[in-house]
Amino acid sequence: MAATTTITLEPAPKARAISVLGYALLGLLAREPLSGYELAQRMKMPVAFFWHARHSQIYPELARLEADGLIAHHVVEQHDRPHKKVHVISALGRTALRTWVTAPAAPAPVREELMLKAYSVWVADSAKAQTLFREQEHYHRERLARYEMFREQMERECGPDLHHVDSPSFGTYATLRAGLGYERQAVEWCAWMAAQLEEATVPAAHTTRSG
Amino acid sequence: MAATTTITLEPAPKARAISVLGYALLGLLAREPLSGYELAQRMKMPVAFFWHARHSQIYPELARLEADGLIAHHVVEQHDRPHKKVHVISALGRTALRTWVTAPAAPAPVREELMLKAYSVWVADSAKAQTLFREQEHYHRERLARYEMFREQMERECGPDLHHVDSPSFGTYATLRAGLGYERQAVEWCAWMAAQLEEATVPAAHTTRSG
DNA sequence: TAAGTCATGTAAAAAGTTACATGATTCT
DNA sequence: AGAATCATGTAACTTTTTACATGACTTA
Numbered sequence: 001m002a003a004t005t006t007i008t009l010e011p012a013p014k015a016r017a018i019s020v021l022g023y024a025l026l027g028l029l030a031r032e033p034l035s036g037y038e039l040a041q042r043m044k045m046p047v048a049f050f051w052h053a054r055h056s057q058i059y060p061e062l063a064r065l066e067a068d069g070l071i072a073h074h075v076v077e078q079h080d081r082p083h084k085k086v087h088v089i090s091a092l093g094r095t096a097l098r099t100w101v102t103a104p105a106a107p108a109p110v111r112e113e114l115m116l117k118a119y120s121v122w123v124a125d126s127a128k129a130q131t132l133f134r135e136q137e138h139y140h141r142e143r144l145a146r147y148e149m150f151r152e153q154m155e156r157e158c159g160p161d162l163h164h165v166d167s168p169s170f171g172t173y174a175t176l177r178a179g180l181g182y183e184r185q186a187v188e189w190c191a192w193m194a195a196q197l198e199e200a201t202v203p204a205a206h207t208t209r210s211g
Numbered sequence: 212m213a214a215t216t217t218i219t220l221e222p223a224p225k226a227r228a229i230s231v232l233g234y235a236l237l238g239l240l241a242r243e244p245l246s247g248y249e250l251a252q253r254m255k256m257p258v259a260f261f262w263h264a265r266h267s268q269i270y271p272e273l274a275r276l277e278a279d280g281l282i283a284h285h286v287v288e289q290h291d292r293p294h295k296k297v298h299v300i301s302a303l304g305r306t307a308l309r310t311w312v313t314a315p316a317a318p319a320p321v322r323e324e325l326m327l328k329a330y331s332v333w334v335a336d337s338a339k340a341q342t343l344f345r346e347q348e349h350y351h352r353e354r355l356a357r358y359e360m361f362r363e364q365m366e367r368e369c370g371p372d373l374h375h376v377d378s379p380s381f382g383t384y385a386t387l388r389a390g391l392g393y394e395r396q397a398v399e400w401c402a403w404m405a406a407q408l409e410e411a412t413v414p415a416a417h418t419t420r421s422g
Numbered sequence: 423t424a425a426g427t428c429a430t431g432t433a434a435a436a437a438g439t440t441a442c443a444t445g446a447t448t449c450t
Numbered sequence: 451a452g453a454a455t456c457a458t459g460t461a462a463c464t465t466t467t468t469a470c471a472t473g474a475c476t477t478a
Contacts, residue, residue: 020324027331037457050326057438059459082446082457094334101328102339107350108324113231115261117312118385120238122377128313139318165411166333174329178400185392193385200376248429268466270431293429293474
């Protein structure tokens with residue numbers, strides 16, 4: 001009889017830890033239901049400023065989130081375009097996200113290749129190095145300009161919402177402000193680097209620089 | 212006879228691409244010969260501000276660099292402590308490093324968990340969120356203070372060297388400056404976040420805030 | 423004697439990138 | 451006709467983390 005046999009066919013709910021990518025996706029789905037493709041787009045545009053993922057990572061992660069009951073999906077048939085699977089966050093998913101957001105954050109291990117280059121810049125040709133940092137300065141200047149435009153647009157369009165900390169716009173605005181600060185500081189530093197390297201490259205003008 | 216047989220027993224030098232970690236290690240070894248353990252320590256202290264790696268990643272990478280002829284090692288016997296393998300950069304390694312330093316750098320894919328939390332902060336309890344960002348502010352303030360001290364020390368000790376772009380001190384100083392800029396901006400942003408969340412938590416004072 | 427530092431590795435797993443694979447529709 | 455966008459996946463590989471494994475010497 002079944003008296004002694006404990007049935008363990010089901011592998012027990014076994015709360016698998018949600019990866020950071022998982023929380024990134026939950027964060028997007030908490031705002032609106034989206035397909036995998038749309039999630040990949042969101043990752044490119046507003047989210048890439050602070051987190052990055054390809055579609056090849058997103059699709060399997062969605063399957064995992066669904067297996068854990070954090071999201072669900074339904075297929076939406078489209079006349080002109082391929083069908084899509086629209087993913088919706090569940091109550092469980094929303095709770096998990098809510099808990100994670102305020103959980104203590106460990107200092108993120110930084111990985112900045114450009115800093116690594118700066119650390120070894122003394123071995124390099126200073127003229128070539130100068131080019132590198134001018135390019136980087138230019139790149140960050142462009143991003144800064146784009147963020148600035150985006151902020152002005154947000155302040156015009158979402159105005160009062162930006163101070164309601166329980167509106168999604170506040171989340172977007174907050175990350176935008178961080179991005180602005182980061183890019184401003186990056187531009188400044190790259191310009192300083194290039195200037196230092198320039199003095200080394202054109203030593204003739206070191207007494208009467210820029211005037 | 213051997214007319215048609217091409218001997219391909221040796222797998223051909225096949226210039227394997229050096230990983231970013233490989234360049235990080237070369238960058239440290241270009242300054243001074245170091246053991247794996249010492250490299251791991253350097254990764255913790257000055258390098259961790261912009262790149263991170265554990266000893267379990269460092270040891271195999273050293274083996275790869277040596278196999279590719281970019282570094283060599285010799286064993287140093289110590290009376291009181293275990294023997295160590297001291298790694299030295301080769302001419303080939305130095306050239307590779309030099310080339311990489313000025314090669315165009317692709318914009319680094321960012322991964323900032325805290326920003327991800329900020330993006331979804333609107334789903335959370337604002338009092339708890341405030342605690343999180345106050346903690347983060349505190350943490351960045353501490354790092355800022357440490358960097359500031361480190362900079363003062365460098366300016367005192369290495370003075371003129373800090374403007375010689377071909378001295379290792381310049382590389383260190385450059386990354387320190389970037390770190391200072393980054394931490395300053397992080398402190399400011401965390402404080403702003405906490406303030407926004409505070410207004411939401413204590414709405415009684417919204418007309419006469421701070422005075 | 424227990425914890426900490428010095429010292430060097432390996433193994434397994436998770437996270438992330440690059441490449442492979444397919445197919446419809448729309449725009450140039 | 452070719453490129454771009456929409457759409458969803460898998461496979462192979464690299465990178466990184468966590469855990470396993472060992473052992474001498476030093477300090478509290």
